[in-house]
Amino acid sequence: MELSEIKTLLDNEVEARNNSAELSFDKPDxxxxxxxxxxxxxxxxxxxxxxxxxxLIVQFLQSLDFSLLDASEEKIKQALSSHYYRFQNSEDVMSLFIALKRLRSEESIENIFYAGYKKEENILDGLWQFMKRLQSVYPRQTRGYSFLTGSPPKKLSASGTYKRYMMYLRWMVRKDALDMGLWSKIDKKDLLMPLDTHTFNVSRRLGLLQRRTYDMKASMELTETLRAFDETDPVKYDFALYRLGQEKLA
Structure with a gap:
């Protein structure tokens, strides 16, 4: 398939998927x-x-009382004492709530990201800044918590895709029928693709991605390819590629 044909396919898919019906209990996200x-x-x-x-992700998230972010740390510990999810035990879950509770009393997440991003308009610099700050407000080193919150890599060539953070940034920065667009300080042109196994495999099959290794460099390569389709908003294709893979349509 020619690149122009792939662009037409993806543009049509973006348009078709850009509605609230894509977010339902039948299509959990x-x-x-x-x-x-x-x-x-x-x-x-x-x-x-x-x-x-x-x-199961949606089921777990629905079990959480998010008003705890404004409660006392003691109340958070009591309320989340029996909550766990896969690699995270109850202490890991309550630690994230306490860390974010402390953080929101000091600074917005957007401002922390922006402080790192603004120097070179590099979204990864913003992410490394945020990760360090999150760890500083509530230091915790366990397998479950470290998997959940992540840490800056020693070198980019050895890093994962940071897919969950890239997905979060898409939600925060972009604004359409799906993404919330709650932030205004970061430009959507600087976002990177939230690469998961679905988007990785579909992108490889479509010829959008040559790199065989599932890592941050693959995310950057795919983003660069998609900039040829839309240089101002390359990550708009993320949800379409994800669903094409998830629903085995490509």
Whole structure:
């Protein structure tokens, strides 16, 4: 398939998918829960737990009381004492709530990202800045918590795709029938593709991605390819590619 044909396919898919019906219990996605609250901290929780079976993700997120972000730390510990999800035990879950509660009393997540991003308009610099800040307000080192919140890589060539953070940034920065667009300081042209196995495999099959390794460099390569389709908003193709893979349509 020629690139022009792929662009037409994806543009049509973007248009068809850009409606709230794409977010339903029949088509579970963590954005379904996040969009009900329109809050950057709640959205981040939804994104960070966005791994594994989509139906189970939504089920877990619906079990959480997000008003705890404004409660005392003691209340958070009591309320979440029996909550766990896959690699995260109850202490990991409550730690994330406490960390974000402390953070929101100091600074918005958007401003923390922006402080790192603004120097070179590099979204990864913003992410590394945020990760360090999150760890500083509530230091915790366990397998479950480290998997959940991540940390800056020692070198980019050895890093994962940071898919859940890239997905969160898409939600926050872009604004359409799906993405919330709660932030205004970061330009959507600088976003990177939230690469998961569906988008990775579909992009390889369509010839959009040559890299065989599933890592951040693959995410950057795919984003660069999609900039040829829309240089101002390359990540608009993410949801379409994800659904094409998930529904085995490409």
């Amino acid at each position: 963590p954005l379904l829960v996040a969009s009900q609250y329109q809050d950057e901290s709640i959205a981040l929780i939804c994104a960070l737990f966005g791994y594994g079976n989509a139906g």
